Amino acid sequence: MKLISVFILCSTVLLLSFESISHLQNVYLGIEPDASVEDYIIELGEEKPLHYIKNLNQDSARMGYEMVYFGQLKNKENKRISKFFVCTDCHNQVREVENLANASPTERVKYGIEKDIPFLPASTFYGMYNKEHWYNGDYKRKYGDLVKPTLDTLENAIQLCAVQCSQGRSLEKWEIRSILHYYKSIEIKVKDLLINQEKLNALTDNRSKIELIKSKYNQINDATFGDVDQKQPLDYKENLKNGAYIFKNGCLHCHKNGKNITAFEFDDNTLTFSFLEAKLQKHHNYSVPYIVRKGTYSVSGKKQYMPQYPLEKMDNYQLYDLINYIKSQTK
Numbered sequence: 001m002k003l004i005s006v007f008i009l010c011s012t013v014l015l016l017s018f019e020s021i022s023h024l025q026n027v028y029l030g031i032e033p034d035a036s037v038e039d040y041i042i043e044l045g046e047e048k049p050l051h052y053i054k055n056l057n058q059d060s061a062r063m064g065y066e067m068v069y070f071g072q073l074k075n076k077e078n079k080r081i082s083k084f085f086v087c088t089d090c091h092n093q094v095r096e097v098e099n100l101a102n103a104s105p106t107e108r109v110k111y112g113i114e115k116d117i118p119f120l121p122a123s124t125f126y127g128m129y130n131k132e133h134w135y136n137g138d139y140k141r142k143y144g145d146l147v148k149p150t151l152d153t154l155e156n157a158i159q160l161c162a163v164q165c166s167q168g169r170s171l172e173k174w175e176i177r178s179i180l181h182y183y184k185s186i187e188i189k190v191k192d193l194l195i196n197q198e199k200l201n202a203l204t205d206n207r208s209k210i211e212l213i214k215s216k217y218n219q220i221n222d223a224t225f226g227d228v229d230q231k232q233p234l235d236y237k238e239n240l241k242n243g244a245y246i247f248k249n250g251c252l253h254c255h256k257n258g259k260n261i262t263a264f265e266f267d268d269n270t271l272t273f274s275f276l277e278a279k280l281q282k283h284h285n286y287s288v289p290y291i292v293r294k295g296t297y298s299v300s301g302k303k304q305y306m307p308q309y310p311l312e313k314m315d316n317y318q319l320y321d322l323i324n325y326i327k328s329q330t331k
């Protein structure tokens, strides 16, 4: 009798410990949905990026948030970064597509309409922490030496944009650090990726696991500057709903009356649409296809300017949707 109960006790202990081991193994093989993608791949052997942050500092992240949204700390203990812009004029702060591995302009418009997100020429800060290079594609080609220090270093990309894109002052170290902590607070989490857990678990070496995970989001924001003489794509089919979205969530994001970002303010009224329509065929700043592809330039630190939309941010189908929407509003 005694022997039997000892036996039962032992087997329960055994069973229990077996249970906890297999539970642990599940946690180990699986990934916590809230885990940081960056930390997860680093655990698998990926190299840490230069801007790597181990522990998020909430206070720094809050200060970074305030500078990004308001241009300076809310208590005004630092000077405004730019007298013309705040980062959110040109950069969104949320994800812009459903599937992070497919950030095509079509997906951006689809998701943007669904979630009512601004339609902006620069890249979102959501997941900026997870990128590996900055100022890619035509930014790199056209601005050469200016962007060289930013290509592999997020700190430098932030600094360049504060000074050049936002026409402001250079940032102090603690300010850049705060913005980095803010970026970390909106980094990509495992749950944001469409990963097939079983496929991942079936892989035996860590390098293949890292590759699989990285195939689920983009490591760069690419950029191709379009020509100012855009032709309507041959298989173009008009979509005025997209055009209206681009006008309202894109153009009006900066130009709406009272926004105070540009000297050229307008609303969505017939006067505006007739004005823009009349200039459509012209080759200058007031022509929509021209301004979308070329933007405006500015003398360093002196003036606000309009960033162009690269093809990755607005493709030619969408440009024609915008043009046709403008035309449709004058009838």
Ligand code: HEC
Pocket (backbone or CB within 6 Å): 067, 068, 081, 085, 086, 087, 088, 089, 090, 091, 121, 122, 123, 124, 128, 131, 133, 134, 135, 136, 139, 154, 157, 158, 161, 162, 165, 166, 179, 220, 221, 223, 305, 307, 308
């Ligand atoms: C007037 C518009 C504008 C403002 C304001 C602005 N940016 Fe940018 N920024 C751009 C454009 C255009 C790019 C080009 C690359 C891209 O975003 O895809 C860029 C690029 C960047 C990049 C590199 C992105 C990449 O993936 O290559 C960082 C980082 C950045 N900006 C940070 C900031 C910060 C921080 C602020 C505020 C202090 C700011 N920007 C304000 C327009 C702007």
Ligand code: HEC
Pocket (backbone or CB within 6 Å): 089, 090, 119, 120, 121, 246, 247, 250, 251, 252, 253, 254, 255, 261, 262, 263, 264, 285, 286, 287, 288, 291, 292, 296, 304, 305, 306, 307
């Ligand atoms: C990120 C902010 C931003 C967005 C988005 C934006 N613009 Fe602009 N735009 C500007 C700024 C800044 C200027 C420079 C105007 C100035 O000097 O005050 C400008 C200039 C212009 C001009 C020329 C005015 C001139 O004085 O040369 C036109 C036309 C124009 N934008 C149309 C558009 C259209 C159409 C869209 C939508 C596709 C758009 N903009 C989206 C910021 C923006």
